[in-house]
Amino acid sequence: MISYFKAVFLGTWALVQGLAITLRYLFKPAVTVQYPTEKLLPYDAFRGALIFDPATCIACGLCAKACPSACIALENQVHPETKKRVPKVEWYTLDLGKCNYCGLCQEACPTKPKSVWHSLDYEIAFSSRDEMVRCWKAGFPLGGRTWDAKKKAFKDPKSHISVRELPARKR
């Protein structure tokens, strides 16, 4: 008899405890983020879309050599009079479709600050293969531009995060 009532009481008590937990959680803040309107900033070590800065690059080509998936291509500028190569890039392309986000190009880059580095941009989605290839020339923004094969023109990549403004440029 006593054990019966004890079982009833313990069972009821367990239910009450469960109710107390859910009630407590009802008033705790949500841990979810309303993604398109609220965005989390990744940690500094996050390897997002690659960014390139034509102004600091010395066109050594170490990044292209280090890249295991061969997604980097570049060409030196040539001095107009001496016809000699100068330590500046004429153009620089990154195929984010091939990139495996390993960070070896960033490690190989000898300049200070780094000329190629991973930004914190995680909103990299493409609707065509053209858009996967980011191109840089002198005067292009840090995020690069993509070549539109139909319109024969460069256009800015579609991204919600402004990669030009993002920090964490690796030293």
Place this chain on the structure above:
Amino acid sequence: MTQRAGKLLTATRYWPTELWANPWSLPRYRAAAAWLGGIVAGIALIGAGVGELAAWGDRLLALLGRLGLSAVVVAWLWLLVKLGCVLGVIVANGLWAVWWERKISAHMQSRLGPMYAGAFHGWAQTIFDTIKLLLKEDVTPAAADQVMHALAPVVAIAPCVMAFAPILFGSELAAAKLDVGVLYIFACAGISVIGIVMAGWASGNKYSLLGGLRAAAQMVSYELPRGFSVVPVLMFAGSLDLAVIDRAQAGYWLGFFPRWFVFYPVVGQLAFLFFLIASVAETNRTPFDIPEAESELVAGFHTEFSGMKWSLFFLTEYGYVLLSSFLLAAFFLGGGSAPLPFLDFIPSWIWMTGKAMLMMFVFLWFRWTFPRLRVDQLMDFNWKFLLPWSFANIGLAGAFVWRGLG
């Protein structure tokens, strides 16, 4: 150290560990505001629809009488008006309860739930969902019995609407005055089982059939303790009329303690708990949702229903939740009477709907706390625990009445 670019991302939030450390953060305020606002909005929605319309009702009836129509026509018109009011309550409750349930379930699981539809916390979500359901294709499986399949949702929801006739929305506020109101409500609510079994049978699907049969077994079983747990209330009030039960709970012990049946020592609390548990089982909601157990039966009896047919089942479920909430408020929580004497100036329909909304919250709370019972556990619990103890409770109530305490 590189600098954070928080200002550049509009409305950036960092990883939420910091939020959990701070109990007074903005989202926490928002959660509390949504909850409280939810109760207030629910009372306003249902209460304003019924309570205020009822105040105009007498004027409307007088107006109908002055039109020079015959008494029969006036009676029928008046019936239609009342039917419209009650139907409005059931439909508005469907919209409101689904939204509230989604918000509460979300916040209990540290989510936010619908946030975009409408400006404030996704309040318009269920309205858009309803539009979507109305536009959806109505699929009838080839194996289904066409007529029965179409009829089942109607058979399920019609008794639900009927059962609302004698429900008190305030102290004297009901669509119909029935001397056997309680009996009538339980009788009507019992008919819905037929609709559910029909749905299960006519779908031509073994999962549906199993769900329908489980629903039949469960609802017929839990009718018993549900009925018996109300018997003490009926003994104390001495009537099956909801208005009389409501009136029996007016007044205060020692001038301040409300004479609600739930406050009758032991017998009141036991009856309340038994009725609450049996009501949850009767509405097929978790922890007693074996008829639609997702992990076992897909969706049980409404697996093969889509569009408005499906949403009629949904509406029935929430209609019965509201019915049970109002019954709990009327039987045990004093109906339209105020908890303290000086609060009497607030109209009875606000108390009634407020208590009903509180009970509805308990329903939602149960649903998102407890895991599902197994079929045999469910039957064990009913026949070996609830039923004997509700009998014992009747005996206890008898002792109370015998000693003149009722």
